[in-house]
Amino acid sequence: MTSLETIQAYLEEQRARVEEELERLLPPAGEYPPSIHRAMRYSIFAGGKRLRPILCLESGKLFGGDERNLRRLGCALEMIHTYSLIHDDLPALDDDDLRRGMPTSHRQFGEATAILAGDALLTLAFETLAAPQSSQDEDRHPSASPGADAQGSDRGSGAEDSHLRGGMVAGQVVDLESTGRETDAATLQFIHSAKTGAFIRAAVRSGAIAANAPEADVERMTVYGEKIGLAFQIADDLLDVLGSRQALGKAVGKDGNQQKATYPALHGVEQSQRIAAGLVREACEILEPYGSRALRLQEIAHFLLARRS
Template sequence: MRHSVFAGGKRLRPILCLEGGRLFKGDEKSLLRLGAALELIHTYSLIHDDLPALDNDDLRRGKPTCHKAFGEATAILAGDALLTLAFEIISAPSSSPQLRLQIVHELARAIGTRDGMVGGQVADLESESQGATASLVDYIHSAKTGAFLRAAVRSGAMEAGARGDDLARVSSYGEKIGLAFQIADDILDVTGTSAELGKSAGKDDQQHKATYPAIHGLEESRRIATRLVAEACDALAPYGERAGRLRQIARFLIERTH
């Protein structure tokens, strides 16, 4: 568990959680606990995603993947334990049990089987043998990656008490950057190197993955990602400079090199 959690990474999901909560003046300690739990969920998903039965990757964040370091059985159990620990942290008794339940429900849906991470992963696997369409790629990206990023910023805002229009604006922002992030990942898999990415480059093409460059080409994929980021920033217009960090994060997602 420590091997994978402390291997580095962008910590994007906890950062989105923190900034989503700070936008509405949330309690810093509560946001940090929630953000840490989100990183555990993300790490669980990476451990399982790297397994031979799925992406079969040897490198993650520039280090041997969990199953390469400790074996497949231990990697599966480490992922299971991280997911369980995350929900233990999120559901810990507090003065707001109803809010805890709402956040648990929010995250369970985001990583679940219908329009969440697991559902997106299943569709991704099926697309390798069945081929991909533009609508299928949109679904895979929105479910496999976008739903959890959206939930990260939403859960932070919820922790801080956001409701109604405020939560709707944050949700729109999260939905747009979630798709933009995965499009950028698709592009980097084509243009980046393994050393830059900290994981094996070019695997999407090797495994016949459903990706934006495969459907739309590189230049159109870049244009779509740029448009999504602009729309995400527009959703936060009512908050002015208060949302400056969230806008910076959105731009970083498509300008990054890893």
């Protein structure tokens, strides 16, 4: 096996475990009212790589965190990620018809149900985080009690990861405002770091916090997450130019057609590739104090550039 094949096999193994946990956490499709639960499950089980839960898991494992607890935390993050994709695909935002080779939620169920499915997944994510530890052994989705304590630490994932203060919502707003306009490098970096990078950073940081890592280690992991998060989005920009509809499961070239702010549009393909490679190199260097224990995280960073979807 090549190194790429090795990490792909490992990611597939971990993806399957995340899927099992999500199956336990999501309401059954037939539970009343079935329409919303079918829509929630449709998007959650649409074939994602589960990169954010895996990053959360690997970050926490580096500091001796409990795998079951970390995987549950990662599933909550995946619910939030999926909610963001459902809403991002809506006609008012990116107006996409396909996601991972399947009709987007609003195309499959209608706009109203798609919006509510995203809302429900976001709510379930917080319910999952707030559920008592004992509920982790239950075989169905959690039911949070009013007095349930949130898992994790009072350090939180960091104010800088807030959806409003430099996170997904802020990035989406600036992305919309920049469409069709000339964009400078600083604005473009903000869009990518906020819209995509901040949540990847939060996944890595959350895993370290959940494992009670020392503050200096949490900050080190935060920088790693920040760098791979930006590299991930630059790679996505490049795939929209260089990838295929068959591999990506969605239309390619749409960013250019919509005059979106992207790294290839501003810097060109070759310079964008160099920037992404430099970010991955810097991210791996940050992990050097951990030696071979951080090998998986280094491999994941390199995988982000080598992926074709």
